Amino acid sequence: MPVVMDADRIGRTLTRIAHEIVERNRGVKDLALVGVRTRGDHLARRLARTLHEITGDEVPTGALDITLYRDDLMRHAVGPQPLVRRTEIPFSIDDRKILLVDDVLYTGRTTRAALDALIDFGRPRSIQLIVLVDRGHRELPIKADYVGKNLPTSFEESVQVYLQESDDRDEVVLQGGAA
């Protein structure tokens, strides 16, 4: 199982993305971070810390559970219902520039669900997408604004992101496929 990003690399990548955010938005005014549960949430909180270190400003940060917006929900009555976790967006997203954070961008379906969910919270001025890994194979017209690493993969492979907050280590691993 090849490790494609280690802890050090993840750290430097997030710092780089934070700088890009500041540069592209000319500061952090009106920005807010929303992480897609679970690991996007962890990444959003790390970015908020880094942005604070860089600019001295607090960026409001929330967590979004997209389960109830999944397009495969109830489609096939097999297996248990996916677990629903709390969505916590303790600020108004109206007229803010939302930075949507997820760990892996793949088919784009999760991002579609997240966009729908966000719109239910209000009318942001814009939404920018941040992903740690873009592994390709998009099935919807969705593109990330900030990418930690572009990782070409095959369908048989899977990309697993491990983060200290939930997994005891920082690591991105490419699993499966032709070894």
Add this chain to the structure above:
Amino acid sequence: MKRLLKGGRVIDPVNGIDGMHDVLLDGDRIAAVGKDLPVDGATVVAVPAGMIVCPGFIDMHVHLREPGQEHKETVATGTASAVAGGFTAVACMPNTSPVNDNANVTGYILAKAAEAGLARVYPIGAVSRGSKGDLLADIAELRQAGCVAITDDGHPVATAMLLRRAMEYAGMFGMLVIEHCEDPSLKADGVAHEGFHAARLGLRGMPGACEALGVERGVLLSELTGSAFHVAHMSARTSLRAVRKGKDAGIRVTCEVAPHHFTLTDESLGSPIPYDTNTKMNPPLREAADRDAMIAGIVDGSVDVIATDHAPHHADEKHVEFDRAPFGIVGLETAVSLTLDRLVHSGLITLPRMVQLLSANPARLLGVPGGSLSVGQPADITVIAPDLRVRVAARELRSKSKNTPFDGWELRGGVAATIVGGRPVFENPDAAIAFG
């Protein structure tokens, strides 16, 4: 025609017979019982080893539903069910529509029974007109028409005064008064035994005391009037206590217990099928201590009779919410198997005791023929196969109704053949006897 039953164990407690004997039937009467009887032109019926020849079983508590509720049962289907269950005679309750409170209804039932030509039918008349609890029915007329006892079964006799008068009046003919013992105010709108399971399932309860109050009343009135009093379908341990006390005091009280009350408890309300309406009957399935007391009473002789309280109901009537369903289950075709499996094979009672409970005692209490193999008695015989493996299948019951909680049960012991008036009226294909 003569038939000679050869090779079976013959049990006739009235005559103290229990052993390998032959039984000679001449026409519709018993002609002789003895060892190695001469064939003398009779048709020999070989009874396979292990089978038992008994005087015909008599179920003194059956609802045949005719006239008036023929969608549940008719005299023909009910007596077909009876003979398939080993009963050569049944006593049928008067709560038909119209109520059997006059000679016309009695005559109608007897005519239907003769037409069916299966089990003997002994109608039981109503205590009160329409079983309404106001005025006495024409008891002498009922007796003359063929009724063997009186009861307002389905309900208790409405008042103590009416019950007293009925016992005094019927006592004149030596007619038994059979009572559905229950205090209606204590029963209220109860649908199940008041206990843990009813509490858990949210079902309105009726306590055992509700029945025992009715038993106590009847025992006191039996003492007062000197007439016989019979407790129908006894279920509560407090009722049994009242019966025992009465018997000890020399009061003429007797009682019967139904197979479901010595087999099941109120736990069946919740499992295997929660709220199964085939576990709803009145009196209800009671708690284990009551069930165990019924068994103890059967064992020690306090209980006189096993009777089924066969209460057929149409599937549509039972396929409703528990509290809307009618009370009652069918019992004729499972009684003998349950008695053998639960009481005989478990070593609680002997086969002769079983024959007393199912034949000799009900015959004596009702004052009807049968109950023994004495010469000159009707040639009514039940042949049982005590080790036959029986699987109860509700769908295959002869009764018009299939409302049994025993569907799918596997039991040890069954009926091999039933002979009424010298004529085989039921032969179990799983335990074939060649009647020739």
Add this chain to the structure above:
Amino acid sequence: MSSSVSAAASERVAATLLRSRHLLGIEDLSPEEIILILDTAEAMKEIGSRSIKKVPALRGKTVVNLFFEPSTRTRTSFEIAEKRLSADTLSIAIASSSVVKGETLADTVLNLEAMHPDMIVLRHASSGACHLLSRICRSAIINAGDGMHEHPTQALLDAFTIREHKSRLAGLKVAIVGDLLHSRVLRSNVQLLTKMGAEVWVCGPPTLIPTEITRFGVRATSDVNQAVADADVVMLLRIQLERMEGAFFPSLREYFNVFGMTDARLKHAKPDVLIMHPGPMNRGVEIASEVADGPFSVILEQVSNGVAVRMAVLYLLAGGVEHETAA
């Protein structure tokens, strides 16, 4: 960091699924399944605080609310829950009088089923009505109260409310006071609270205490002060005025004098006691207004939480499959 991970692991004792495709009663649920429902309800509660209180989870699902008994609160709560999940809903109130006219419950429901609903929420006056339907229906059955048997979503919303305030259920002393005999709320709450390790006391006049109630693992008393002493939660049950007076106790006035919850009686409870009532309340009978409207009352929170809990149940059962695996 590892300590926070293990803390997260220990709090996740929730099951990952509900084994049954119906919710007939709390009796059938394991503690892990109860936690799953309560945890899911927490996520659902947040949806109610949004400006657009709607998620597409149950889009295309049809839910029939079939109420054979009058009910405003429970039916409204289910309807709102269904709508927030984007289900198509249909509420049918059938007076029991029309049932008397002939059609059986089974026929009524099979007729509805012919129109292919996915779930049926049933309120019925007969205990076991939901069990009967679960044997003949293709749809998932959710019990919204069956006779005197169970009212599982009420107990779940009660537990949710308690957990929000006390952050646990285990070890709490919960006193339930009122008409125990006829109460489906009692039966569901007793099942739930004892499963979750609470210490449950039930209290009422002996005429209203079910037989062998202590076999459920609760303590029973007719001394209201004993029941309330050091209680973390006091739950009052409705006294059904029409059938009680003269039959189960002499008068409503006397009931209030002996069992009514007043500030004076509450002094025996813990200082942060919660006062709960499943509604509808009879002020001045089982509860004094000073208590119902007092600082410890969470009665209206119970109503709000009902929507979240029902959303959770609807969502978790919407998959519609029976799961063999143990929770």
